[in-house]
Amino acid sequence: MRKYGLAVAGICVLLLAGTACGDTKANGSGGQSTPGASTSQSSTPGASSTPGTSTTPSNSPAASIAVVPAKGATSVQPDKPVTVTSTGGKLTAITLKDDNGDKVTGNFNADKTQWTSADLLMPGATYTLSGSAEGTDGATVPVSSSFKTLKANRTLKSAIAPLNNDTVGVGYPVQIYWTNPVKDRAAVEKRLSVKTSVPVDGTWHWVNSTQVNYRPKNYWPVGTKVTVKVDLQGVNAGNNTWGVSNRTVDFTIGKSVVSHVDVKKHVMTVTINGKLARTIPITAGKDGFTTRSGVKLIMEKFTTKRMDAATVGIKPGDPNYYNIPDVKWAQRVTSSGEFIHGAPWSAGSQGSANVSHGCVGMSLNDAQWYFGQTLVGDPVTVTGTSRTMEPGNGWTDWNTTWAAYKSGSALS
Known part of the structure; x- marks a missing residue:
């Protein structure tokens, strides 16, 4: 019998329960005949749990190759690794590409008898595997497969x-x-990472099935460089929802601008990098329009902003209605419409009385100075009222204790 340097046999990975590889049944057993699959049979359509038997005689020095999943397999789960294994020889080169030509990274073991993919795969894609192996007889044979x-x-x-x-x-x-609800939050959270240029103790916190946040235990250190990685491709989020993209975002923490509004004393103090920078007379919400107490974050900044009471349900003709087209130096701190801004119309009450509809108003000079100091994400703590911040009314992460925030992680 003529001896071959290498015989290649493939096997399938296990597929999703109840998912068939194709239309054909073999021998009436409900199994699937998969092109390029080993002669080993499995009760799972299109799958094989063990490598196929090499056609090389047992006394041959040639290698035997097993590929998982098998050639021609369909409905392969993207989160399962691709493996190429050589028995009686070694692998010399393996390349796995998707239908866009992008390579899937992988690693050989120490003696190069096995290659295992490192990246998760893209759902709904065709993958082509190529490479070569060398048998103990010295012959080189190409390795090829697709699924x-x-x-x-x-x-x-x-x-x-x-x-x-x-x-x-x-x-x-x-x-x-997230573009769709996440059922398996732990699987997704495992693929999220935050790296910082200085040590920071932080945690993820699921707001709901379509949003997850991350904050440190204490405010970010000044000047910290932050890298956020979201490696979603091939992640099973549950309910046959699969991640299809990876992203990386880099950002920097600026100087520390931390403000405190005391509604009862009608004053705002601004601390910059740990030092008191300015004390500002203010007016806050009057009766019926009480300013919320709690930790707020600056969400948006506008040099000029139209403020129309109709946006908060106050209609024209109501004594409390207003429509000011050019409010200067406006900085949003709640989704419901609280701002910190210049308010020359209330100059006589700033520092002595609360006359606004919930916003924190100050002189134009103070508002312009404050606007020039802040960044989006700077904290403003408000005290002195019984009305508190509602969860989700803006960026309210800092109104939760550290222990409670950590408990919102799917991996806690």
């Missing part, structure tokens, strides 16, 4: 704040918004 991953019912992508290359305030929480 398809399963198609996702829903895909998972992310939107991340801060944006790449932003410089933000010391209170800014990382916020990730």
